[in-house]
Amino acid sequence: MDDNSRGRATAASAPLTFADGTEYQMSPLTDKDIAELDEWVQARSIRIARMSLSAEADAMERRETMSLAMSEASRLTWMAGEGAAVMATLPGMTRLVWQSVKKSHPDVTERMLAEKLFSPENLNAAIDTYEHLNNIGPNLKKTKATRKGRKRKRRRGGKSTRR
Numbered sequence: 001m002d003d004n005s006r007g008r009a010t011a012a013s014a015p016l017t018f019a020d021g022t023e024y025q026m027s028p029l030t031d032k033d034i035a036e037l038d039e040w041v042q043a044r045s046i047r048i049a050r051m052s053l054s055a056e057a058d059a060m061e062r063r064e065t066m067s068l069a070m071s072e073a074s075r076l077t078w079m080a081g082e083g084a085a086v087m088a089t090l091p092g093m094t095r096l097v098w099q100s101v102k103k104s105h106p107d108v109t110e111r112m113l114a115e116k117l118f119s120p121e122n123l124n125a126a127i128d129t130y131e132h133l134n135n136i137g138p139n140l141k142k143t144k145a146t147r148k149g150r151k152r153k154r155r156r157g158g159k160s161t162r163r
Contacts, residue, residue, distance in 0.1 A: 016125060018122045025101065029099065033099045037078040041076050046066070049065055052065070078092075078096075090114065
C-alpha cells in the first residue's frame with residue numbers, strides 16, 4: 001500500500017487497492033469476526049478429517065476419527081499454531097480479507113477475492129493493508145538479520161549481551 005492510500009484510511013476502514021485498480025474498503029476485525037475466523041479454521045479441520053475417511057471405514061472408525069477431529073478442532077484458533085498455519089495459506093488469507101471487506105462490500109465473494117489474491121502483488125497489498133489497519137507495524141516483524149545486527153553491550157564482569 002502506498003503512502004497516498006494510507007492517507008485515505010479512516011478509523012473504521014482502509015483502502016485495499018489491487019493491481020487492476022479494483023479497490024475495497026477493509027475494516028478492522030471485530031470480536032465477532034475473530035470468532036468467525038476461529039470457527040472457519042475449526043470447521044475446515046473437521047472437514048479435512050471427514051474427507052480422509054475411506055468409503056470402507058466402519059461406523060466405529062468414523063466415530064473415533066470424528067471425535068478426535070472435533071476434540072482437536074476445539075483447541076484451534078486462527079491466531080496460533082496449526083490455525084495460524086491454515087491462515088497463511090491462500091484460502092486462509094482469502095477468508096481473512098473477505099472477513100474484513102464484507103462489511104463495506106456485501107456483494108464480494110470469497111471466490112472473487114481468491115482470484116485477486118492469487119497474484120503475489122495483490123496478496124502483498126492485502127497483507128500490508130491488514131497490518132496497517134490492525135496496527136501491526138515493522139517492530140513486530142523483525143527479521144533474524146536485524147536482530148543479529150544489534151550492537152553488543154558489555155556488562156560488568158566482562159560478559160557481553162545483545163542490546
